[in-house]
Amino acid sequence: MGRKINVLQEWLDNGKKISSEFLLRPAISRGVFYRVYTTLKLYFGEEYFVISEREDKSIDKHFWIVDLLANKNSFECIAALDKIAKLTDYLHTLPRHVVKEFEHLRGGYNDPKRVHAENLRNFFYEIYIIRLLEQKRIPVEKKPEGNGKPLDGVCYLAGKKFIIECTKPAIPKRIEFDVLKRVATDFILLIEKAVKLPPIIVVIDFKGRITPAYRSHFSTYLIHLRKHLNTAQTSESMNFEVDSEYGLVRTEHFSDELLDQLKNEGHDIIFYSNGLVGQSVPNSGINFKFPIEEHEILKHLEAVLKQKKIQHIDSEDSEKIIFIDSESLPEFNFGLFHQPSMLNLDEVMRLYEKLRMDCLVCITIRTYWSGELVVATHLIATERLKRETKWLVDKLSGTAHFADITYLSL
Structure with missing residues (x-):
């Protein structure tokens, strides 16, 4: 430990x-x-x-x-x-x-x-929204109950009552990403225990749909690799390969040209070292890929919107404002839109129409460039909520940058 x-x-x-x-x-x-x-x-x-x-x-x-x-x-x-x-x-x-x-x-x-780590993080976003509304003198009820059930909050926009829903969806395929990260971490820790690291490239590729069980299998492969590196002669150290139903681990002799080629081929994990540990700037590191397709993000967002649409559906208050957050921070628990290219607003609007949301959806993208909080806000609402939406925008101006405001007819 x-x-x-x-x-x-x-x-x-x-x-x-x-x-x-x-x-x-x-x-x-x-x-x-x-x-x-x-x-x-x-x-x-x-x-x-x-x-x-x-x-x-x-x-x-x-x-x-x-x-x-x-x-x-x-x-x-x-x-x-x-x-x-x-x-x-x-x-x-x-x-x-x-x-x-x-x-x-x-x-x-x-x-x-x-x-409760994830729920606590979502809770902090709820508190962030409540505090923001209060600071902007927007009437807000702080985490009340509706029909005996706890609510994230209630606010009043231009005099109309809205139930507040807050959510912080993370990237899809997090199990796969978690396994990838932990195998990479296991590899780094094992390599540290190698007696002497030769000029080497280690290529790791997964097969099939990644599950948590993959980690234990690859940890075993990496232990065998470390033992091989500690006992093999330099000429033999490149002769390691494991090919199983879970994936492939193999070694190559290091060269800059081969490293560039392998990176372009898009392998899951690549560890490399030129073996020049004593030099001031050795060429070593670890590279891994984790592609997420746009359709996977949209599918995850659709599930979030569906769930929020039916939440508190039995409440006597019919209007709803849904806040969806994505933070960009140097950590592994990435927000759904942690890169700007991941937010396709046209497709988000298509989902809004498909699900007939008929409410106000507010997407906040929070970044902390140079130590300052920057909030880019995307608002989507139906035409019938245009007055309340404009009122909200006027109140929040100066705090959040409204990247776009869209009104749709359902």
Whole structure:
């Protein structure tokens, strides 16, 4: 498992260095680091952030705040943590039932039954939306109940009541991506234990539909590879190959030309090293591909819209505003539209019409370039909600950049 580390304390210690008063103009104020540290320690507990150095958790159970803390020098991650700290402070000013929901979703980091990481992240988005509406003086009810069921919120647009629905869909095929990431991590850890690494390229390809079982099989193959590298002569080290129903692992002698060729061929994982570890700039690294087709994104989005359309369908309040969020951060739990090319608005509008949504859909794309939160907002509504939509846009102007506003007739 590796030694225990306190990622929160290490993050603060690093923050003190990059915000030192001895720097002519620190990029980030030291107060930001102390605010984040104090808030997370107060409301999560310091033990929440004491983890194994090489912790192994699947994506759905991985705590994204730890990922942000681990990226100690990323302005984007520091800005995101500052927003989380402010939201955490804010939610503790809300009614007790909201705080209790936070405490339930938070759980304990070392509790094996803690499976609420994703729900907690979605909860923070709900709080983000509620706080945003409140700051813009939009009348809002904070996480009330409707027909005895908890709601994300209720707001009033131009005097009309809307149920608030919030969701943060992640990329599809996350199981496949998780296996790919963890096999790559296993490979890096095993290679570190190799006695001497020759000039080498290791090519890994999966076969069939990837399932969690693939990881254990490839971990076994990689252990055999490490033993082979530790015992083989240099001339023999290129003679390793495993070809099974799960995939292929093979070695090649390193050359820049072959590396370029293999990258162009699009293999699942490529590890490479020219063996010149003693040089100042050795050519080594790991490259892996994870293609997601547009139709896969749209299929996932369609399922999200269908689910949100029928949620609270028995409520006496018929109007609904659905907020869909995608964040872009250096982590593995990617948002559905974490790259601009992944949002095809024409196809999203086609889905809206196909499903006859007849509500207001607000897509927020949140990025943290240079340590500043930037929100690109896409609004889709029916013609009959044009007045309420314009009212919302006027209220939010200056906070969110409205990339486009579309009205459709159903």
